[in-house]
Amino acid sequence: MNEDLIPMLLTGFGETLYMVVLSTVAAVVLGLPLGVLVVITSTGHVLESPRLNRVLGTVINITRSFPFIIMIVLLLPLSRFLVGTTLGATAAAVPLSIAAAPFLARIIENSLKEVDRGKVEAALAMGATPLQIVRKVLIPEALSSLVLGLTLAVITITGFTATAGAIGAGGLGSLAIRYGYMRYREDVMFATVLILVIFVQGVQWSGDRLARRINRNQHRLG
Amino acid sequence: MITIDSLNKQYHTPRGSYHALRDVTLQVKKGDIFGIIGLSGAGKSTLIRCLNRLEEPDSGSIVIDGREITGLATHELRDARKKIGMIFQHFNLLDSRTVQGNVAFPLELAGFPRKEITRRVAEILDLVGLSDKAGSYPAQLSGGQKQRVGIARALANHPEVLLSDEATSALDPQTTRSILELLADINRKLGLTIVLITHEMSVIRQICGKVAVLDRGEIVESGPVDAVFSAPSSATMRLFLEHSTLLQGSGAGI
Numbered sequence: 243m244n245e246d247l248i249p250m251l252l253t254g255f256g257e258t259l260y261m262v263v264l265s266t267v268a269a270v271v272l273g274l275p276l277g278v279l280v281v282i283t284s285t286g287h288v289l290e291s292p293r294l295n296r297v298l299g300t301v302i303n304i305t306r307s308f309p310f311i312i313m314i315v316l317l318l319p320l321s322r323f324l325v326g327t328t329l330g331a332t333a334a335a336v337p338l339s340i341a342a343a344p345f346l347a348r349i350i351e352n353s354l355k356e357v358d359r360g361k362v363e364a365a366l367a368m369g370a371t372p373l374q375i376v377r378k379v380l381i382p383e384a385l386s387s388l389v390l391g392l393t394l395a396v397i398t399i400t401g402f403t404a405t406a407g408a409i410g411a412g413g414l415g416s417l418a419i420r421y422g423y424m425r426y427r428e429d430v431m432f433a434t435v436l437i438l439v440i441f442v443q444g445v446q447w448s449g450d451r452l453a454r455r456i457n458r459n460q461h462r463l464g
Numbered sequence: 465m466i467t468i469d470s471l472n473k474q475y476h477t478p479r480g481s482y483h484a485l486r487d488v489t490l491q492v493k494k495g496d497i498f499g500i501i502g503l504s505g506a507g508k509s510t511l512i513r514c515l516n517r518l519e520e521p522d523s524g525s526i527v528i529d530g531r532e533i534t535g536l537a538t539h540e541l542r543d544a545r546k547k548i549g550m551i552f553q554h555f556n557l558l559d560s561r562t563v564q565g566n567v568a569f570p571l572e573l574a575g576f577p578r579k580e581i582t583r584r585v586a587e588i589l590d591l592v593g594l595s596d597k598a599g600s601y602p603a604q605l606s607g608g609q610k611q612r613v614g615i616a617r618a619l620a621n622h623p624e625v626l627l628s629d630e631a632t633s634a635l636d637p638q639t640t641r642s643i644l645e646l647l648a649d650i651n652r653k654l655g656l657t658i659v660l661i662t663h664e665m666s667v668i669r670q671i672c673g674k675v676a677v678l679d680r681g682e683i684v685e686s687g688p689v690d691a692v693f694s695a696p697s698s699a700t701m702r703l704f705l706e707h708s709t710l711l712q713g714s715g716a717g718i
């Protein structure tokens with residue numbers, strides 16, 4: 243049986259990768275505006291709005307408090323509506339991205355909050371619009387920290403895909419459950435875990451490297 | 465010309481209200497270097513930040529070059545701000561941008577074409593003596609160099625007024641002197657009106673033509689620097705003078 247292990251793992255890894263990439267992109271599309279809005283609507287910021295800020299904060303907290311497995315079940319109708327099915331990697335990307343978006347929003351919020359208020363003030367004094375402040379001040383100044391946050395999100399989403407795999411999403415998680423757990427194939431179990439460990443390490447290493455590179459200019463002493 | 469009329473500003477905190485500016489009335493002539501001096505907490509920053517409405521005054525009016533700043537709608541205020549340069553105690557440069565990129569920033573905001581930006585940035589860096597640092601990042605510069613970048617950035621879009629909020633307070637005396645010389649030089653060359661706040665007598669003495677003394681939110685005296693220094697009428701100014709002669713006497717040499 244060992245000869246079909248490799249293609250099986252490759253397919254599984256491909257599905258996992260596909261889910262991670264798709265969900266990360268969708269989570270960024272949802273989470274970035276959310277995180278940015280939470281920051282700029284906070285007290286004393288460029289688009290101060292206590293009410294909107296409170297609403298957004300509550301939405302984030304509520305979505306974050308759902309256990310992921312419950313989230314999947316709750317979002318089954320949405321997956322069916324958007325993708326046409328509740329099975330497979332694309333369908334799984336729906337709950338994955340919706341679960342990851344508020345998490346990512348908080349990470350982004352924390353990064354952007356670190357940007358010195360003086361820089362924002364200087365830009366305001368030069369006549370910048372709130373959008374220009376987001377695009378030209380907050381994001382570039384927080385970039386290395388944002389990259390680290392995104393790295394963390396990718397790794398968290400990778401973990402989520404394993405859970406999603408347990409209930410029909412495909413990917414390495416699904417292999418581990420179907421073969422490793424149900425059919426006592428320890429080699430499959432071991433191989434999937436090994437691939438995931440290597441993948442997570444690789445993501446972390448790349449993220450760290452990229453963040454360091456961005457940081458180097460800003461903190462290089464001449 | 466800047467006309468400030470009966471400006472009031474209160475801060476409301478959970479612990480109560482604080483009257484940071486009380487009926488402040490001032491006139492700054494075009495081309496002047498106008499100093500505002502006061503102790504820490506006197507309301508200097510509040511006052512200068514009202515001039516470009518980084519702080520919203522509660523009442524009173526501010527007119528700069530015939531334009532009533534206090535009456536502008538948000539988008540008009542943004543346009544007005546593009547013609548009011550500001551420099552800060554902690555420079556507030558963007559660490560992710562080079563010197564060149566920092567000075568280009570206000571020009572990008574104003575929508576200038578790339579070529580024009582490059583030309584203007586080179587010109588202004590030459591004016592502040594930083595042409596050789598165009599490609600450096602702020603982290604690679606000394607405090608004095610950073611403030612030169614701040615000044616270049618503030619001047620890039622041909623402002624009519626330059627606001628300086630304790631711009632030399634984070635610098636050593638020698639660097640302070642060179643930055644003040646640069647400001648005086650710019651004032652002469654460009655005929656730029658400069659409003660400068662400080663808690664240091666020496667700064668006023670070195671470059672200001674007129675001075676106003678702010679004490680607990682009120683202007684307690686104002687006039688030409690020579691007159692105010694030789695015959696101070698307020699207790700605050702006398703205290704300031706006493707303090708600075710004391711330091712001079714003991715050889716600290718302000």
Ligand SMILES: Nc1ncnc2c1ncn2[C@@H]1O[C@H](COP(=O)(O)OP(=O)(O)O)[C@@H](O)[C@H]1O
Pocket residue numbers: 475476477482484502503504505506507508509510511
């Ligand atoms: N945002 C704020 N909220 C509440 N109080 C403030 C705020 N900013 C300044 N103040 C108070 O107003 C007074 C004047 O402050 P400021 O204008 O910064 O003084 P200065 O620049 O002369 O040191 C101080 O007592 C300060 O504590």
Ligand SMILES: [Mg+2]
Pocket residue numbers: 508509510630
């Ligand atoms: Mg101050």
